[in-house]
Amino acid sequence: MPTRAEDVADDDRRWSPMSAFLGLRSRFLDEYLLDSCNGAGEAGVRQVVVLAAGLDSRAFRLPWPHGVTVHEVDQPRVLEFKDEVLDRSGAEPGCTRRVVPVDLRDDWAGALVGSGFDPAAPTCWLAEGLMPYLPGDAAERLLTTVHELSAHGSTIAVEYMPRMGSIFADSSAASLAAGFGIDLAALLSDADYDPNARLAELGWAVDEVTAAQLADRYGRTFDDGEIAELAGNGRYLTARKR
Template sequence: MSTRVPDGVGATAIGVAAVRAHESTRPDRLFDDPYASRFLAATGWTPPTRADGRTRLAGVVLTIPIRTRFLDEALTDAADAGCRQVVLLGAGLDTRAFRMDWPPGLKLFEVDLPDMVAFKESVLADDTPACARSVVVADLTEDWTTPLLAAGFDRTAPTVWVAEGLLVYLTSEQNEALIAEVSALSAPGSHLALTVLNQSRLGEIKERLLDNAIVDLWQSGTPDDPIAWLASHGWQATVHDPVERAAAYGRPYLFDHLPHGPGRGFVTATRHEGRPH
């Protein structure tokens, strides 16, 4: 298998792994991801200098440990509530299947593109996950539900879905289709956890960070009212402020010197009724 991280959106995953590797070395770390540094070693990746334009993404970089910890907790809460299926959409270099404690019988599915899957599997080939793990090679902008079902996904079982740092890389139409497909596969009792950035906030960041290789890949923001958006698909949602979560995790001043306002956050949602018709 290849040890080369794909270009484009796939390349952003190694940057996320770098942030997680650094966080894992802190004495006050919010999580421990011992695999993140191995992904870096496999690519020979080196951190950018301060002169590098990527460092202008400080707000995004600082959010990654907060969102990682938040989603770890959301997954644990969903598992405690009875979800025994996890689906990581656009999983990238996520290692939750290996580094988290899971209840017996839980199945975890990782959905991503072929090149990303090949790289990740080459690095983790000798490791054993802490749950039943299935890798689903699929493009989320095409038919991904058929290969997910073929991999053993049970549409009658409550599921927790995670889309971390994903939606900005899809168009509005693709995001709408993705949430509709997730909703159609979600039994009552299912959970959903997303990171969101609305169109206005996305536009501000793109204007401030012109010609940034990462930001240039962003295609769309989520609706201004994610609660109403998800309600239209049958979900009861709550929006969580990253600033408040950072304070709760012992980092109350994390974003004080950075542009940060409404329009960015984390969303959790639950589904109590049946699938939409």
């Protein structure tokens, strides 16, 4: 995959629409994090947890308010690679950053608390690009653990895509996926899990927006029908623990 804009050919229809789609997601979730942390008075959350953080660089690029700590949870090799790249570039975080090298299939809650996470303090959780890969039971365990670790006033943002398996199996999106040289359908879960319903069941107040609605909000359009199909399936929910 290309790593720089100049590596993308002008006639390559895969990357420009995909970058627009990912840009919508990034902007919405950036705003969610900063809104949660910039709340007035004691409402401003000072504890952020990025689940399956991957190469997420928000600890470095967002204008965090004073006193915020960002915990990045992911597999050790992923975080080691990211730290090597960041160290070479001389990057400095704009907050207190704590890496939590643990697989989400293991005792990640214990590792998170061990990194200094305080379950008694409100938390701003982020699950971006994670739910579509999880079987239903794994997604259920993840949200249940988040609930158990969350104090009153905590928030969470979750990206999910209902019917993702069927979209790649029987639609024009399958040809788009094939163009990446990766069997995306094999990586994604075929479970039609609804985190919205689960969080509501646990007592969280939930709001939801679609990727298509975000495109309208931010003034973007998708000329490529295959990308538009994926965007129309994307869901972003934000919830607050009452």
